[in-house]
Amino acid sequence: MSEQRSFQGYHTERFRTPNNPSKQKELLGELREEEGLRVFRGHDGESYLRSIEQYQSSELVEGFQYVLEIAELIRAQEGRALLVGGSVRDEVLGMPSKDFDIEVYGIPLDQLKDLLESKGRVEIVGQSFGVLLFTTPGGFNLDVSIPRKDSKVGKSHKDFSIDPDPTMSILEAARRRDFTFNALAKDPLTGEIFDGFGGIDDLKHRVLRATDKELFADDPLRVLRAAQFIARFGLRSEPETLELIRSTVPSMDALSQDRFGTEWSKLLLKAVRPSAGLHALHEFGVIERFYPELLALHDTQQEFEWHPEGDVWTHTLMVVDEASRVARRHELEGARHRYLMYAALCHDLGKPSTTKHEDGRWRSKAHEPAGEEPTRSLLSRLGVKKDEIEVIVNLVKEHLWPGAMYRSFLKGEPVTEGAYRRIARRLAPATIEDLTYVMEADAGGRGPFLHPDQPDQLLLPFPDQAGAWVRERARAFGIDREKPQPVLQGRDLILLGLRPGKIFSAIISLADKLRDEGMSREQILWRLEGSTDAQEALRRLTHENSS
Template identity: 40%
Template sequence: MTTSTFDTTQHPRGADGRWVTTGAGESDADLSTHPVILGLVDIPEPVDAALDTLRAAGMRPVLVGGSVRDALLDPDLKPKDLDFELYGARSPAEVARLLGPHGRIDEVGVSFGVIKLTVPDGDGTHDIDLTLPRTDSKVGEGHRGFAVTTDPDLSFEEASARRDFTINAIMWDPDTGELIDPHGGADDLQAGTLRHVSDAFDDDPLRVLRGVQFAARFDMEMAAETIQRCRTLAPTYDQLAAERVWGELDKVFTRGVRPSRALEALEQTGWLKHFPELDATRSTPQDPVWHPEGDVYTHLGLSADEAASRADADGLSPDRRAVVVAATLLHDVGKVTHTQHQPDGRITSHGHAEAGEQPTHELLTRLGAPKTLTTSVTALVREHMNHQGVGKDARPSIGAVRRLQRRLDASGTNLSEWSIVVAADAAGRGPGAKSDPSQVWLEVAAEHQVTQRPAPRLLTGRHLIGTGMKPGPGFKSVLADAELAQDNGEFDDEAGALAWFAARG
């Protein structure tokens, strides 16, 4: 093998934003060799001290997996998870003994050749995993049905063959700066290609869904041979527990820069059939006047991409980003049952927003999504057409805005998140993209100082009791009418609420 040194200062990234592979003094560097990239990943000093102890004992810790992949995509990233493959170690017990003085050892994974170390650093800690080179043999169903054999003499190529995709099998030695890439993962990373490493890919069907979320997160496409491999695994979907499925799909919503890539991957691999609510949208047409982009399936992907971009621009936290992206990806599933061809040739889908509530809830529940997310997403799907109650160029009443706000708040979401879904729906139509119809709603909310949370009720049960009214079934009706009157602006303080009640008679 040859060694070349990469000048990452002069050639950090290409015009397309991907990592440049040109080495110092050469072009089109062969990434199957061991180029040197010093400082690719920042190793915290306490962690490096622990690694030095292992090096002194004749071991070679090399970083592998997501932290290497992510650093090649963006050198400014500071990875939180550091996973090392540890060559030259004879036993996990030996490694645990050497690392003991450096932090807390978690021996849960020792039987699998994995040592977990928590290293203190000032007020915080660093969690690192060290795995002895190993081979995994499938002996039963599920992700636990493996026999693990550690072997300190395995080659880099043999040890990394058990990994899922080539982009996750790239190694980097923090001591020498060598990039070790026996399966061509760096080339695939640059090309935007997801390619499985070996036949071991078949051992866990969850790897298909990992590919789905990687496609969305990194805007990548699956290699043809990997697509075919995934298609053969489609019948094994039922082996996956819901929590494992959601663990991967959640990353589409929290991190996916192009969620439409996830839909594309599900369709290509034959896995979309396991998500029937989405699968049915492929054959659901839309009126070309309003949706020249094509069927509902196409619209959902384009809209979800828009929602991801807008959520990031607004700085949403991962959990709230997941809500708006998931809601946008599912916002029109109700069209499957509510699309009609009219005699004049038009295609309509009246009532599809409300009709989408049940299939959205059923799909997310089946996938193991958190109840709080499911409740918020379902509400956004139900309410995403609410703006159509206002004519073109007209403004909603403050009462309409406040009532929408209360309904959203009751489901754990708000006007800002609703606005992203509505805007993404309007923009996700290809050449038929529309302006954002939610903005006028936000303008009215701002003019009337409507905050993220609804105003507290000004008339309460305490007030009714104070007037001599006895608690009973009539309370609920009065309080509901009072809330509506308050939202419509008929009163705006406690005195006004009491006057409204007195006038009610």
């Protein structure tokens, strides 16, 4: 597919204008120039609404219906409501948008609030910023603001002078936006798209360009935003913007690293090729300055037989891209998707501290458990929640287990149900299913390999069968998506005549261990029958375990 055709997102089904193919060809045609803006033709309100009615959720449809109602309401008051930011960029790219931000010209904030309250619930979320939160009856949120000018007045990210001004021009209001494609604005009623900084051409040629080079460094978080946009939209930084980003990196020291989380999440979860964003962060100097755990992967060598792609950094870039494919293949969403992507990023963080050249080969013995500390350290600074860090750490520590079990199976060695129960308990709150997805990404993120019989031929890794095999076995045991239930519960011990107490947990834990070793529930209960108290019951199981 040519660059031009891939750019013409309006030719995709998700934004096709029903029964009007001639109108399709006119979209994104330049209409005129006015007040320093190039004006392009986009979907008018009616055609955009028909498009999302066909392909998007009822909540999004309701949200856009209220965008149109608000725009009509503002127009009746001789103001103008424009869509700004991501929804306009996404429309130009032919992508669906999940939210709509409205900027209102010609109406003071107090009057705007009164007008909106006639349509739904309104909250002031940023009085000084001129931002209102409008909630539709169905619960869809719209950010509605008036134009403003931001001026940096100190070193902190909070040190800004905010000047809301509904009389600003579209061009001046757009100047504070980070990149040219985010400086687009659109009249939702007429479909006219206003471009003051060449954003549409930059999207067409997949170029990342700062909107205003003087204002860019006012918010150093834009460095991370640049990386996630590069990853999501397949962009390349134009030279001046690249140097501008590099010069802004030291200013990130003043930011709380908690603010980094959203941008990292978008980079890993929304991009088809997250590796492009990671490569950009390295090119910007962010990896070197803030993430020693990732920097250490560079030049950490791997054995060519298993990793012909190169060092651990190169392997990690390939693994996160493969993880993105695994997520799409298995339709992972929400927490399951997050676990996979962050585990893929961190899975080999233990290699720098364990890799040695022994007997003529590179070896990274016990790198899985060695990855726990750097994984915790890195994820805590990427804004990952504490409970999710526990899940991801467990996946990192056990990421070789599925492959090891499958190789044992191929060799004819026994792989017991107890082995599955033990790994399921070690993983919790992660699951065996989660673990197999990480393994698939790891196995697929390698190569190409030399053909053993034809040195001039290269081989890509075969689709790994271990993941499906392990999932099938775990599913048969009922523990693919949860840890095993205890073989005994407190009520079982009470029925045996034992008095409840702290020792119950030790009995239940030991009973689980015996079951893992092949003893049935009935056999365990038989051995406990006749116990006079919990201490004797524990001694009986302890004797059985040691015999």
